[in-house]
Amino acid sequence: MSSTGTKLGPSVAAEKTLLRALLVEDNALDATLVVRALNKDGFDVVADVVQDEAAFRRALHKNLPEVVLADYNLPTWKGMEALKVLRAERLDIPMILVSGALGDVTAVECIKQGATDYVLKDGLARLPEVVRRALREKTEHILRRRVEEDLARKVDELARSNADLEQFAYVASHDLQEPLRMVTAYTQLLSERYAGKLDENADKYLGYASEGAQRMQILIQDLLAFSRVGRNGSNYSSVDCNEVMAEVLKTLAPTIQESGAVVTPSELPRVWSDRTQVTQILQNLIGNAIKFRDKEAPKVSISAEKAGAYWQFSVRDNGIGIAPEYAENIFVVFQRLHARTEYPGNGIGLAICKKIVERNGGKIWFESQPGSGATFKFTLPLHDSDGGNGPQ
């Protein structure tokens, strides 16, 4: 028995798969039989044969094998020890036990410990298929890992990019506030001090400047609110939407009274979400429903029903309606469908709603025709412990 490896050269054949194998075997005849079994069935084997750990390690470094075929029981070494070496060297090479009698229990135990498979020496006909399968699984494993790493990297980039955007929006809005404050304060001061003292064009110009500055202040505050949706982190808890509804009605009370609106909420469920954010969604949608009213007094109804793994909320109104071609547009930041003189507002409310809903894993959309009102719908995932609260 030599302590250095013996090389068994490749046989000449066409259409064969080259296979670099490392055999841990002390019986020369057994080694030959293993190689022959593989060569007979589509492989072109280049093999090193070793009997001890030192030789094993040397062979690994000299000529990295694609597969290790090890006898379970060698006089000076054990096949499973080879597995430990592979692990220590962090080599992800399949190891197949080729052994004499090997009880089922031992075999299973070996596989549990990491051997890829086992083949009995009197059943070598199975060996080629076993090797093929082992190689195939390894390739799949590598591919899958690469895909996962790719995905993880993309998710990471996206998260970072989002964080950057939000950070930018925050910083921009925050830093814009001071110079804007200067403009607003002084245009207002000018208006107050010099109203009527300069010619009438001056009054008009001052008015435009003032108005522009004030609008910008509101825009920046809205932008800050929008950026805040991601930044502040969320406080998730079990939220009773009926309580939220009551709060929203209280906040909107002046608008409701002034417009003569009739708001009818149905029984609403509990959801697992950030309470402030749920309040924001409902307040924005109901506020819009009242704002974009038609000639008659606004009627708004709010309901929810289970839809698969979600609660689907509906806010329905009898207002001016929305043409379906604005389906995408309407949720874009600062996108407005009407002149500022017709309906006030910056066009950020729906963008905030969309951001919140999507952060919670849901969707938001509307159904409408111009002149016949609109129904805004959004989904929020069901909470695990959702009992029978809310409509079935």
Place this chain on the structure above:
Amino acid sequence: MNANEVDILLADDSQDDIDLTLHALRAENLANHVYIVRDGEEALDFLFCTGPHAGRSFDHPPKLVLLDLKMPKVDGMQVLRQLKGDARTKTIPVVLMTSSREERDMAQGYDLGVNSYVQKPVDFDEFRKAVKLLGLYWMVTNQPPAGTGKSHSAGQSK
């Protein structure tokens, strides 16, 4: 009232002055969370969460302490000295509100770090006006160190 939700701690041994102060604060809607102590010892117990006030927390200090100088057991200057000398309480705004006209008292108060010093007017109406301005300033305009300023309905721009 929850001892951890006190906005103003009023320390004074004169019932007349207490009544007048409360009356003036009430007119500005600022009297909802006023706690009254009548001597310096109880003031210290309250602010240092000891004795009968052991259940109080340092995390919920009052937004303002209105302190008279001449009080039994422990006088106002002593209370002030202890408050401003302890890291746990030194940031609590303290207004010495006293009838003392001694310049020495005033100098000493400012030296010890009192936030402001108000001499109680002798005149009834002036007293009420002083408390009103004081209340509005410290409870509305001012931003106290603990928590955000209280949102308050009374108009600020007069």
Place this chain on the structure above:
Amino acid sequence: MTTNRQLLIVDDNPADIGLAREAMKQCAPGCQISSVEDGVEALAFLERRDKYKTAPRPDLVILDLNLPKRGGLAVLAAMRAGPALRSIPVIIFSTSKLSKDVVRSYELGANCYVCKPGNLTEFFGAMKSIEQFWFGSATLPPRGE
């Protein structure tokens, strides 16, 4: 009551100083207002050094936090360090609402903290409230030159 009152405003934004002066002109016409735009100037003024040898001692200081050269908190700490300036009331007047700025200001000895309002009406309102309390009800420390 406001004649002869000396006010020092420390703010790096001349526009904000201008607004404060306008506001004070309305509610306290007799008040004398000095202003400086950074922390080093502020301390020179208060200690009456260099070109400020004849500067009046302020009865009240309105101090912004974000100042060049030396920040508001450093000025405050310097004022509280010695007996000469320790008793002058200081109002921190800043756009910052951050709790750490507020708490630190009180810790270093600010008498009070007022957030700079965003619009003109509230700004003037805040200045008026400051003037009414500090130059009205409060008894300011003796000037003791």
